[in-house]
Amino acid sequence: MTAAPYNYSYIFKYIIIGDMGVGKSCLLHQFTEKKFMADCPHTIGVEFGTRIIEVSGQKIKLQIWDTAGQERFRAVTRSYYRGAAGALMVYDMTRRSTYNHLSSWLADAKSLTNPNTAIFLIGNKADLEDQRDVPYEEAKAFAEENGLTFLECSAKTGSNVEDAFLETAKQIYQNIQDGSLDLNAADTGVQPKQNLPRAAENSGKKDCNC
Amino acid sequence: MILNNKKWEKRKRGVVDVKMATTTFYTKQRCNWIEGRDAKVDEVMREWMNKFCTFQDVKICVSTFNVNGKAPNGGQFNRWFSKDDVAEFYAVGLQEMDLSVGTYIIDNTKKMEGWTDAIHQSLPGGRTCFNVVSSMRLVGIFVIVFQSVQSKVRVSDINVKYVATGISVLVNKLGNKGGTAISMKMNDTWVCFVNAHFAAGNNELERRNQDFRDIYNDCVFYPRSQQEAFRDRPLEVPVMCLYDHDVVFWFGDLNYRLNTDLHGISNDEVRRIASSEKFTDLLQYCQLREQMSRGTVFKDFEEPTTLPFRPTYKYDCGTSIWDTSEKGRVPAWTDRILTFKKYPQVGLELIKPMESVDSITISDHKPVRALFRLAVKKINENGANSVYEEAIREADRRANEELPQVQLSLNEVDFGIVNYLEPKTRSIIVQNVGKSKVRFSFKVRPNAKNNQEICEKWLMVTPTHYQIPQGSSMEINLTVSISTDIVRRIQDILRNGQLQEILVLHLENGRDYFIPVTAIYNNSCFGSTLDKLLTTRPRKEVNLIDFEDFADNLPSDDCPPNIPRVIYRLVMALRTRGARQLNIEEEQDNEVFNRIRNALETGHPDDLSQLASSYMLYSALIRLLDSLDEPIILEGMFKMIHKEMVKYRSDATQLWTVVRSSLPKPNQAVLELVCLMLREFFSQKYELREQLSLWATVLFRHDIAEEKTHGTFATILQTMCDYAPDVALG
Numbered sequence: 055m056t057a058a059p060y061n062y063s064y065i066f067k068y069i070i071i072g073d074m075g076v077g078k079s080c081l082l083h084q085f086t087e088k089k090f091m092a093d094c095p096h097t098i099g100v101e102f103g104t105r106i107i108e109v110s111g112q113k114i115k116l117q118i119w120d121t122a123g124q125e126r127f128r129a130v131t132r133s134y135y136r137g138a139a140g141a142l143m144v145y146d147m148t149r150r151s152t153y154n155h156l157s158s159w160l161a162d163a164k165s166l167t168n169p170n171t172a173i174f175l176i177g178n179k180a181d182l183e184d185q186r187d188v189p190y191e192e193a194k195a196f197a198e199e200n201g202l203t204f205l206e207c208s209a210k211t212g213s214n215v216e217d218a219f220l221e222t223a224k225q226i227y228q229n230i231q232d233g234s235l236d237l238n239a240a241d242t243g244v245q246p247k248q249n250l251p252r253a254a255e256n257s258g259k260k261d262c263n264c
Numbered sequence: 265m266i267l268n269n270k271k272w273e274k275r276k277r278g279v280v281d282v283k284m285a286t287t288t289f290y291t292k293q294r295c296n297w298i299e300g301r302d303a304k305v306d307e308v309m310r311e312w313m314n315k316f317c318t319f320q321d322v323k324i325c326v327s328t329f330n331v332n333g334k335a336p337n338g339g340q341f342n343r344w345f346s347k348d349d350v351a352e353f354y355a356v357g358l359q360e361m362d363l364s365v366g367t368y369i370i371d372n373t374k375k376m377e378g379w380t381d382a383i384h385q386s387l388p389g390g391r392t393c394f395n396v397v398s399s400m401r402l403v404g405i406f407v408i409v410f411q412s413v414q415s416k417v418r419v420s421d422i423n424v425k426y427v428a429t430g431i432s433v434l435v436n437k438l439g440n441k442g443g444t445a446i447s448m449k450m451n452d453t454w455v456c457f458v459n460a461h462f463a464a465g466n467n468e469l470e471r472r473n474q475d476f477r478d479i480y481n482d483c484v485f486y487p488r489s490q491q492e493a494f495r496d497r498p499l500e501v502p503v504m505c506l507y508d509h510d511v512v513f514w515f516g517d518l519n520y521r522l523n524t525d526l527h528g529i530s531n532d533e534v535r536r537i538a539s540s541e542k543f544t545d546l547l548q549y550c551q552l553r554e555q556m557s558r559g560t561v562f563k564d565f566e567e568p569t570t571l572p573f574r575p576t577y578k579y580d581c582g583t584s585i586w587d588t589s590e591k592g593r594v595p596a597w598t599d600r601i602l603t604f605k606k607y608p609q610v611g612l613e614l615i616k617p618m619e620s621v622d623s624i625t626i627s628d629h630k631p632v633r634a635l636f637r638l639a640v641k642k643i644n645e646n647g648a649n650s651v652y653e654e655a656i657r658e659a660d661r662r663a664n665e666e667l668p669q670v671q672l673s674l675n676e677v678d679f680g681i682v683n684y685l686e687p688k689t690r691s692i693i694v695q696n697v698g699k700s701k702v703r704f705s706f707k708v709r710p711n712a713k714n715n716q717e718i719c720e721k722w723l724m725v726t727p728t729h730y731q732i733p734q735g736s737s738m739e740i741n742l743t744v745s746i747s748t749d750i751v752r753r754i755q756d757i758l759r760n761g762q763l764q765e766i767l768v769l770h771l772e773n774g775r776d777y778f779i780p781v782t783a784i785y786n787n788s789c790f791g792s793t794l795d796k797l798l799t800t801r802p803r804k805e806v807n808l809i810d811f812e813d814f815a816d817n818l819p820s821d822d823c824p825p826n827i828p829r830v831i832y833r834l835v836m837a838l839r840t841r842g843a844r845q846l847n848i849e850e851e852q853d854n855e856v857f858n859r860i861r862n863a864l865e866t867g868h869p870d871d872l873s874q875l876a877s878s879y880m881l882y883s884a885l886i887r888l889l890d891s892l893d894e895p896i897i898l899e900g901m902f903k904m905i906h907k908e909m910v911k912y913r914s915d916a917t918q919l920w921t922v923v924r925s926s927l928p929k930p931n932q933a934v935l936e937l938v939c940l941m942l943r944e945f946f947s948q949k950y951e952l953r954e955q956l957s958l959w960a961t962v963l964f965r966h967d968i969a970e971e972k973t974h975g976t977f978a979t980i981l982q983t984m985c986d987y988a989p990d991v992a993l994g
Contacts, residue, residue: 087664098675098676098777098778098779099768099769099775099776099777099778100775100778101775102774102775103664104660104663105660105664106656113301122778127766127778129766130709130778
């Protein structure tokens with residue numbers, strides 16, 4: 055296999071949504087820094103992280119937006135869904151209420167993103183198996199019913215966290231490859247990086263005085 | 265858009281311009297890292313270069329010579345290149361190699377061969393010691409690169425390019441000015457040699473600058489090695505611009521002159537200085553230096569601070585005597601060598617002072633030469649690829665760490681109780697705790713009805729955007745202010761009985777903070793309704809003895825049951841003080857206003873006549889009526905009441921009949937009370953009649969913009985004030 059000779063050719067925008075306290079920020083930190091933040095404060099706003107990953111030999115830059123889960127910010131966070139190529143919808147598998155709210159999060163995700171947005175269902179806190187409040191099979195069934203990819207993971211141990219983000223990217227990449235995601239459409243959350251325009255832009259910027 | 269479109273179109277179609285690629289050593293791209301894709305990754309890779317690169321010092325001699333159309337005539341120039349410092353590479357640029365008209369059309373390679381031979385012979389050790397790496401010619405602009413036969417440097421990816429500038433003849437440019445360039449990889453270091461001949465003439469400064477820009481812009485190469493790697497993605501084949509090279513040597517007859525005439529220095533004086541030991545003093549008048557300091561040309565290029573050789577132009581051919589021809593050119597450093605480094609760590613040094621070769625007199629210019637040492641890198645591909653993966657992680661870490669970070673002194677702002685017309689301010693300290701300066705702005709509220717506002721009208725934020733240096737902090741002020749406009753629709757604004765807002769503080773290239781803002785509006789007699797005012801009893805004051813029923817202890821008075829006590833008290837206080845004390849020119853005093861409001865709401869003191877000036881009581885009454893949800897004189901269905909009253913504007917009997925038959929009892933009572941007061945005032949002080957239109961606006965709230973009703977409502981009010989209902993209605 056020839057190694058891909060470039061750093062990354064796409065930028066994918068992700069959003070992480072779900073109830074307060076399900077561990078959205080912890081997932082982000084685990085993914086970007088490989089660290090678990092034990093006393094992560096509530097996100098009051100929208101946080102932001104990036105990481106370059108590799109999918110099928112292509113370097114892809116993920117831009118991840120981690121949103122506040124508090125109900126009172128719901129109206130405001132909705133405006134961040136726009137242009138997301140991937141959405142991680144997270145619940146806490148030890149708290150049933152966070153699972154019960156999924157349909158409302160899903161309704162938001164479906165109505166506010168592009169139809170091709172890859173939506174993943176993530177059951178977090180898999181390390182607390184003895185406190186499990188949502189059976190795997192039940193969530194799996196919910197995911198299948200709604201056409202979502204489902205994963206249980208733990209932001210604390212890091213288990214499955216990489217997969218959650220990478221699988222989403224693979225799915226988006228697949229959508230690009232098979233043409234179902236039209237890069238020319240608005241708000242796909244994917245920015246293709248082309249080299250020539252860069253050179254052209256730069257040279258223009260540098261020396262053009264017309 | 266400067267990169268010419270035709271070329272761009274071609275690239276888009278994936279057509280590779282083969283004629284530009286000359287002899288290219290086929291190299292397979294094995295290094296995953298390609299510079300220029302991600303600035304952060306490049307930064308890390310450069311810092312870590314020693315982990316996967318080995319460096320080798322290579323001496324490169326660069327020389328430029330305008331040969332004035334002369335042929336070398338089989339001769340050689342023994343002193344052109346130093347015999348003491350033999351370089352591994354020689355890059356020579358000639359200008360005016362061929363001045364003959366028509367060279368462009370009838371390609372004449374004779375002179376080129378002659379000069380190539382002459383240069384080759386003149387190299388230290390002669391032609392057997394050096395091989396020609398590549399050359400490129402545009403009419404008389406000729407660039408050639410030689411490599412020592414002993415050199416171990418692997419030269420690959422050679423590409424050449426010419427750019428014609430200057431006068432256009434039909435589609436083509438004449439090619440008497442322009443540049444020729446050779447791009448190559450020395451081991452894994454990208455080097456480009458650009459030889460240029462810019463527009464001549466003292467006054468052609470702007471054209472010279474344009475020549476630079478044109479050549480810089482069109483010097484774009486398509487390295488074969490990169491094309492191979494992108495075989496399946498022709499659209500993404502990277503191009504090499506000049507600034508993509510690690511090092512660019514730019515030399516030639518740039519034709520920049522001395523601005524000595526602008527400084528009143530005569531040609532003779534210039535020649536005298538140029539011939540003296542103080543010739544370097546002239547450099548301060550150099551047009552190129554001046555243009556570079558302004559940043560108009562050769563941005564990021566370097567040249568030694570001083571040029572330790574005399575101006576190289578213009579001499580009488582065959583001598584070293586300044587031009588004695590009729591034109592008598594002013595001496596100038598027209599022949600230059602500049603360098604560009606892609607980033608500071610590139611190891612490029614001038615190892616000997618730049619010099620001109622005075623002994624070569626064949627031309628009206630002198631050759632200029634410079635000897636450089638370049639640390640040429642060799643990438644260990646396996647090492648690079650493993651470092652690369654690590655560098656990506658490091659770049660991620662830095663990118664995340666360098667995101668703007670601030671600390672807010674408050675995550676949430678609670679104003680507590682806010683009063684009508686009593687602005688309250690809170691501040692948030694924003695501290696920049698990140699690694700760079702932070703720009704913030706408040707985002708327009710999502711789903712805002714008015715798409716321009718960052719928040720609801722009752723809240724003001726200052727400043728709404730600013731820049732905070734690293735480590736500094738600044739204060740953002742939030743002010744809640746309940747104006748009449750707001751108070752009238754307060755019921756629509758309240759959510760769960762509170763004023764609520766969420767501000768979105770956005771950091772440029774970073775995260776957003778949500779700042780919830782809450783306030784409890786102190787339900788006041790201002791911004792209320794007549795009905796509510798009628799049923800509202802004064803609030804108990806906290807420190808007051810707790811009476812069983814506060815209302816029972818109110819001083820008994822003759823406030824009619826249909827009139828809210830707050831209105832009655834204000835009117836009675838005003839009547840007690842009388843119109844003579846009312847000075848409508850007085851200044852508004854918010855503190856006094858707050859005192860009146862407090863007294864109205866607490867019922868304490870009950871008698872307002874001693875509390876404030878007549879004017880303040882008067883304006884409080886106006887504000888109170890103005891802040892009611894509806895005007896005292898209601899419009900009625902389809903504005904029927906107003907229309908009727910307009911019709912009978914001078915007929916007091918009819919007007920009062922309309923009032924009595926159409927307005928609710930409390931409205932009637934308040935109107936009658938106000939008219940009574942105004943009637944007294946007008947009789948006491950005639951000029952107060954000027955206040956009629958103000959009162960009409962307060963009582964009717966008609967559209968004052970409507971010209972046709974202008975003055976009509978004041979007339980109605982005047983009629984009603986002139987005739988009290990009991991008089992008018994008999």
